[in-house]
Amino acid sequence: MNFDLDPADAAFQAEMRAFIRQALPADIARRGRQGFHATHDDVQAWMRILNARGLAAVHWPRQHGGTDWSPLRRHLFQVELRAAGTPVPDQAALELVGPVIYTFGDEVQKARYLPAILNADTFWCQGFSEPNSGSDLASLKTRAVRDGDHYVVNGQKTWTSEAHKADMMFALVRTDGEARPQAGISFLLIDMKSPGVSVRPIYTINEGLSVNEVFLDNVRVPAENLVGEENRGWGYAKFLLTNERTMSAETPHTAFDLEQVKQIAAVERRGGRPLIEDPLFAARLARFEIELRALEAAVLRVLHMGENDPALNATASVLKLRGSELRQRIADLAVEALGDHGLAVFPDVEGQDNMDVLAPVPPAPDYAAGWLSRAMFRRATTIYGGANEIQRTIIAKSVLGL
């Protein structure tokens, strides 16, 4: 074993850091540090800067516009993107539907959708969950009935992130009501501008808008928008969710947050000294940092495992579980570090999705903005992408064989 970063990889990391520093517009970087949801324009502008360099989707295969970088380099690039506070791109497109399209889609679909994703011309949303189908996703009821060269879709999706900004939705729909639940599901690409699609916003406890209800009322979807084969959608969804799991530790995000919390703790004072020198607070910060290091090591282990390594499944499961908890805890620690400032509601004045546009801005230092909002929204990190209870069940069943 050798735990040092290869000199070539270290050089690569330095190069990426320099590139991002030079390429990221200052106003986008400033908003990124505030931690509100990135605006559509910021995401698009940044994605296009990356795409011009061929770096919009480094984890995609080269022939589809990605790179042939090693998993470690892809990870290092992520670390640098986060550390600079770049806007979080359209993950539904880049992480979820893109890989499904280039793996299972036909040539027409690849040509039509992939370049538009890379250049942020189209934004996507994930239409899986329904009001009565959350953890038990396979019970979903939205129906698609074939009518000539179209499917007619009826039903309701919910918790659909970014549906209000999305151009396209990839949805799981039931095409066979007779089969076993998992066997009757198809994977359909739906244009959000189609007649019969309506979107209702759901405000979340950060007083922001990111999730929505999507109603599908006799929506006609061209049959060519079916990905892969009819009634095979569950398999594609599982492929997609597995991809998601390895990404989901989000340690680069958490590391970025931790750096910011340290900076706050160096400025905020209690009992006559900076918080960072306060033994109680410093101990909590240290404990957090230590846990993050362990998780980062787990991420690196996973990156170096072959796809058939028997340990992969166990380690990957750890990532989502503990990663989502750390995401929550670091924002909570920031709120505590901020004292009273952490308890005041900061409206996202530059954002587009603020619930109460008239809410006053509290008098407080700039670095306080956005943390309460983050801490509130992050209650969801242990719920979305398969709730942590479900992850534990997966570990118990498929790893421990219980």
Next chain:
Amino acid sequence: MDFSPTQEQAALKESARRLCERDYGFEQRRHRIRGAEGFSRDLWKTFADLGWLGAGLSEDDFGYGGGPVETALLQEEFGRVLLVEPYLSCAIIAARAVVALGDPAQKEALLAPLVAGEKLIALAHNEAAMRGDDAAVRTEARLTADGWRLEGRKAFVLGGSSADILLVSARTPGGVSLFEVPADAAGLEVVAYHAVDGRRVADLMLTDVAVDDAARIGPEGGALPGIELAVDHGVIALMAECVGAMDAALWLTRDYLTTRKQFGVTLNTFQALQHRMADMLVETELARSMLLRGIAALSDPDPRARRAGVSAAKVQIAEAAVKVTGEAIQMHGGIGVTEEYVVGHFYKRAVLARGLFGSIDLHLERFAAWSRKAVA
């Protein structure tokens, strides 16, 4: 010892429960929060008519003969519905500051209209750098030929945005003093904003604000003990709200699990969730028990022992509240993180309660310092 409430206390709790259930639905609350002042003046009037604004004050203090037990009983009910009216700031903290520090004439002039619901009063003691250290007052008052001049800045003042009268603490030659400042005083700027749990708070900017010496409440330089006592009453009352909020979140979650179906069964059938609910109940019952010790601590004649008892209650109850209400969100799944559903708002109140009047760390320190001394 007797842990059971008197008949009057039980009746007070019952009437609070009924009124809150009738007039404090979640939708009504949302409406109030979005209004100009952020709470209902009509409801405040009702509170006055029912005698609630003086429920925790003795008759000598223009109240109805109750004390911290009555206050806690009401606050627990208010916590269940996440009340946003300035009860804590006005009827508890400001009232207690006047009780502790005012002379008979000041008590009459301030407490009588407070209890009648005619005047809203707030204690403006907190400052941004204070973080629970009540002695760390930086606002200054200078003595001039015709009274005092106040200069400085108060932060996160509960009830500060709607108060008619602000009780402002300031450093004077002898120590910390307290002054009565009308909200419309020249040189006073009030900047209101929203706290995480739906309450309105305010920062006060005091620029050469003039008051006469008669506006001084309590001894020159000697107001800190009274202010600390008032804050301690506030902490315990806030912990009572937490107990109400936790209990409500617990049972709401329990009911949700018995109706929400996934995998063909209701969620309550999953033992993984049953055990978590059991832990929530354990935390809630311990918090409820600790609250009683906290209430008892308020009448400890030794201020350090009193503060230690209050700190102990804050640590135990506020942390439990964050945990229980956070679990309540988790077990609701997606619906739990929405603004339009109540469960997340219990969590918001718990987060406020944990951070307000000093962090958990500060209260651990305060308790440890006192406990250490008992060994020596």
